[in-house]
Amino acid sequence: MRLPLTTLGLAALLLAAPSAFAGTCPKDKTLTVARDIPLRDSVSVKRQTLAIVDITGWRGTSDLRLRTRKLTVGKGGIVPTHEHHDRPSIVYVLSGEIYEHSAFCSVPILHKTGEWTPEFGPGHAHWWENKSGKTVVLLSSDVVPPEGLDKPEDM
Known part of the structure; x- marks a missing residue:
């Protein structure tokens, strides 16, 4: 079986990268019932599908x-x-902080280069914000139905 070069490169990168679980919500700020969070639109995000x-x-x-996706x-x-x-999704911070x-957290959670975070479960909703003043690059792997795949204008 031949794997695309992109897939092999991504696998090598993840294996060579530090295996750090991303920042988590402080125990005293963790919520047991999901709160309402603001609806935010996409701002300055480029999405590139690497493999499906x-x-x-x-x-x-x-x-x-x-x-x-990157x-x-x-x-x-x-x-x-x-x-x-x-x-279900896993996000890896390739560079920067976000x-x-x-x-499920009453305060923002900081995620830094080399960290990863799982995303899945009832009530799991969120949005991400780059306050760093520098570009942030994330790798995101998720399971989606065909209709959930990116449209050309989303890439």
Whole structure:
């Protein structure tokens, strides 16, 4: 089986990178019931799909895809409000630092280069904000149905 060069490069990068769990919500700020968070639109975010694997039928899954994308978040950029109640994801901070505004944390959570964070579960909603003054690059892998794949204008 031949893997695309992009997939091999991504795998090598993740294996060579530090394996640090991303910043977490302070215990005294963690919420047990999801709070309402502001709806934020996308600002200064470029999305590039690196790889898509069709996992339809694998271990009984329905029509799903495993997708890895590179998100480049410009200065002052915002990854819009979105949910992960039925879309498991892992985000890796390739460079920079960015704040996550989570429905389960009463304060912003700082994520830095080399850290990763899982995103999944009932009520899991959030948005991300780049306050660093520098571009931030994220790698995001998620499981989506075909209709959830990027449209050309989103890339």
